[in-house]
Amino acid sequence: MHRTPAVSRPAWMTALSGGSGAGRRSPVEVVATAASYLTRTSAADRSGLRAGPLGRWTDGVTAMRRDCAAFASHWQAHNSRVLTETGPLWVVLGDSTAQGLGAPSPEGGYVGQVLAELRLRTGQEWRVLNLSTSGALIRDVLGDQLPRLPARPDLVTCGIGVNDILYTGPSKLLRDLRALVGALPDETVILDLPLPAGLWGIVGRMSVPYVARINRAIHESARARGLPVAEVSTHFLRPWSGKFASDCFHPSQTGYRDWTRALLAALPSAAGWGNPLPVQ
Numbered sequence: 383m384h385r386t387p388a389v390s391r392p393a394w395m396t397a398l399s400g401g402s403g404a405g406r407r408s409p410v411e412v413v414a415t416a417a418s419y420l421t422r423t424s425a426a427d428r429s430g431l432r433a434g435p436l437g438r439w440t441d442g443v444t445a446m447r448r449d450c451a452a453f454a455s456h457w458q459a460h461n462s463r464v465l466t467e468t469g470p471l472w473v474v475l476g477d478s479t480a481q482g483l484g485a486p487s488p489e490g491g492y493v494g495q496v497l498a499e500l501r502l503r504t505g506q507e508w509r510v511l512n513l514s515t516s517g518a519l520i521r522d523v524l525g526d527q528l529p530r531l532p533a534r535p536d537l538v539t540c541g542i543g544v545n546d547i548l549y550t551g552p553s554k555l556l557r558d559l560r561a562l563v564g565a566l567p568d569e570t571v572i573l574d575l576p577l578p579a580g581l582w583g584i585v586g587r588m589s590v591p592y593v594a595r596i597n598r599a600i601h602e603s604a605r606a607r608g609l610p611v612a613e614v615s616t617h618f619l620r621p622w623s624g625k626f627a628s629d630c631f632h633p634s635q636t637g638y639r640d641w642t643r644a645l646l647a648a649l650p651s652a653a654g655w656g657n658p659l660p661v662q
Contacts, residue, residue: 446483446629450516453481456488457512465532469507472500475527476541476573479641480514484632491633492641499646511535519546520558528565539612539645540566541573543596552592556599563603571610571648573641574600576618610648617644 464471474480474493482491489495493512500508513527523542531538542562546555563572574597579590597615604611618625618633618640625637633641 446627446632450478450481450483453483453488454516457481457514460488461511461513464509464511467507467509469509470500470504470536471532472497472508472510472537472539473531473535474510474512474514474539475523475531476514476539477518477545478514478516478632479544479638480512480539480541481516482638483516484627484629485635485638490635490638492638492645495638495642496645499642517545518542519549520555520562524558524562524565531567535567535569537649538567538570539573540570541612541614543575543600547589547592547596552595555596559596559599560603563600563607563609566607566609568607568609571612571645572600572604573612573645574615577615579620612641612645612648614641614644617641617647 478484479491480493482488482494485491485494487494489497493510497508497510500506511532513530515522515527518527520542523540540562543555543559546558550558566572575593577590577593577597579587594615601611618637625634625640626632627634627637
């Protein structure tokens with residue numbers, strides 16, 4: 383039985399995040415877990431904190447946690463069928479955004495939306511093997527997802543790095559990122575990271591330069607390998623209304639349409655398929 387390699391994390395974060403592997407929580411869930419302790423006290427009920435924005439947010443994160451398990455089960459069942467079918471094969475590497483978390487169903491994420499577009503514009507029955515896991519770090523893609531890559535896929539996409547911002551120091555994050563780009567197959571399109579400009583108040587504004595630095599490293603490393611980059615950073619933009627799920631972190635199905643446009647725009651240089659169809 384395959385086991386996910388252990389990844390070093392701070393002890394306090396490992397405790398809050400529920401451990402490692404499939405049970406691991408994303409950074410936003412770690413923060414919401416801590417916040418939920420405040421909103422579930424009797425003082426929170428008396429003050430109205432439980433019924434306020436913070437309480438509604440922690441409830442949204444809890445609901446997302448249930449979806450996390452359901453979406454993972456969906457893709458596991460889907461993956462078990464894919465390799466017995468025929469048609470061009472797309473392999474997805476990444477984290478909860480590749481799982482589609484935040485959309486009403488797994489097919490509402492960017493993977494499901496792009497798959498529908500691929501089939502429409504090529505007239506072929508594309509298959510997708512989704513090896514992503516919620517809460518994944520760059521090191522998890524290197525240690526667990528890449529070794530399960532089948533031989534000779536027609537397309538590989540990799541979107542990873544958001545979770546590393548909390549779990550990994552800057553120098554190690556950039557080292558891990560460069561190691562990953564060096565290990566990806568030639569058929570890979572890399573997704574860069576969304577910029578939190580105008581989001582989450584001062585926390586979002588303060589994080590923009592760091593995320594932009596990570597994106598520069600993604601683009602530089604990809605350019606050195608000759609790999610195309612899907613520029614989520616220039617497609618997933620304000621106005622933000624309706625583009626986020628109830629946890630205020632994952633994109634909604636509407637938000638994932640921006641991610642879909644970014645990936646479709648990168649595909650012609652990856653495979654010479656001509657101009658992408660518009661995404662409605």
